[in-house]
Amino acid sequence: MKHNPNNNVHTRIRGKNYHWLKMGLSFFIQSACLVSFLVSVTLVHAQKRVFDVANYGARGDGRTDSSKAFIDAWNGACQNIGGGTVLFPKGTFMVAPVVLLGPCKGSMELRFQGNLLASKKPSDFLGIDHWITVQRVNGLMISGGGTLDGLGADGWGFNDCLKNPGRCKQLPAVSASYTAGSFCIFGGARLLLH
Structure with a gap:
């Protein structure tokens, strides 16, 4: 059985799905930062x-x-x-x-x-x-x-x-x-x- 580079999981991810994975990860990180920021602002305003x-x-x-x-x-x-x-x-x-x-x-x-x-x-x-x-x-x-x-x-x-x-x-x-x-x-x- 000959190795086909297109069957490689990494190759398929790097292909057409890599762009969407990268955008999704970026969106997740940005969302986590925004939530963290909003929580810290709320805690500052909630202080006695x-x-x-x-x-x-x-x-x-x-x-x-x-x-x-x-x-x-x-x-x-x-x-x-x-x-x-x-x-x-x-x-x-x-x-x-x-x-x-x-x-x-x-x-x-x-x-x-x-x-x-x-x-x-x-x-x-x-x-x-x-x-x-x-x-x-x-x-x-x-x-x-x-x-x-x-x-x-x-x-x-x-x-x-x-x-x-x-x-x-x-x-x-x-x-x-x-x-x-x-x-x-x-x-x-x-x-x-x-």
Whole structure:
């Protein structure tokens, strides 16, 4: 049996099919590179970002109400793909009662480098049973070296329920509360409820 070079598999591939094989391989490599690029771009955009309340108008002077800035920073972080960190930088930030809502598009962190102080105005708490409430959020982390000070002792004088039982305007037990999910406290953040 004589060897026919046209029966060789490599010769047949190199013939009319070689061009299509080369194009297919090139297309596959280009597609793999494109997919890799898109995945890396998505991961970059899905990273947690820091949302500093000072950039939303909060002032760390201990007197200016920073509630709106807190809520706006929370909403920005919550809607960020991958979640976010709400940062209270150094300073003392006064905050009236707030409700921070989810669900969020990733894990959330409240980082207190500064101090959070409850409002001293009793009118901010009438008819409200909370100071800071977080609802429908999974994976909340509270961190930083700051303090959450509910100023509970400041409100005790306004509660006259012992003198007028049944006819008193009961103020809330000032507290930070969290519902529906899990959370962790890291890095020395302190919660003072006096």
